[in-house]
Amino acid sequence: MTGYTVRPVADDLDTGGFFAAAQDGQVAVQHCGECGQVLHMPRAYCRHCGAFSPRWRAVAPTGTVFSYTVVTHQVHPAFEVPYTVLLVELDEPAGVRLIGHVPGRPAVHIGQPVRASFPALPDGSLLPNWELLDDDAVAS
Numbered sequence: 001m002t003g004y005t006v007r008p009v010a011d012d013l014d015t016g017g018f019f020a021a022a023q024d025g026q027v028a029v030q031h032c033g034e035c036g037q038v039l040h041m042p043r044a045y046c047r048h049c050g051a052f053s054p055r056w057r058a059v060a061p062t063g064t065v066f067s068y069t070v071v072t073h074q075v076h077p078a079f080e081v082p083y084t085v086l087l088v089e090l091d092e093p094a095g096v097r098l099i100g101h102v103p104g105r106p107a108v109h110i111g112q113p114v115r116a117s118f119p120a121l122p123d124g125s126l127l128p129n130w131e132l133l134d135d136d137a138v139a140s
């Protein structure tokens with residue numbers, strides 16, 4: 001334990017819905033309120049139809065490791081090294097990738113299944129992250 005905590009900016013207009021959903025234990029992705037297209041990265045308007053009506057929708061909290069890297073050079077006291085940064089591709093909707101990290105150097109590989117986890121920060125707020133699953137794990 002480092003004694004340091006890094007908190008996301010949870011009330012940002014573009015990403016606040018993601019962190020609000022996390023407080024309910026959900027992974028949410030922004031969609032257009034008019035045409036329904038996925039808006040990832042989140043934005044105020046839809047590049048498909050031009051509407052300014054983004055909405056957050058809960059999605060399955062599962063995915064696979066799209067890429068990863070092990071960080072060994074400490075850049076912030078809140079993140080003890082080594083740790084492994086995960087780029088996770090959600091099972092749905094297609095093409096949405098989110099970042100997370102796990103401590104240490106776990107056995108990890110591209111395509112490994114993951115499930116969202118929501119560890120609590122010292123103030124009780126929940127921060128979305130990922131837990132690695134065995135290849136034969138059945139997501140439920």
Ligand SMILES: [Zn+2]
Binds near residue numbers: 037046
């Ligand atoms: Zn649209």
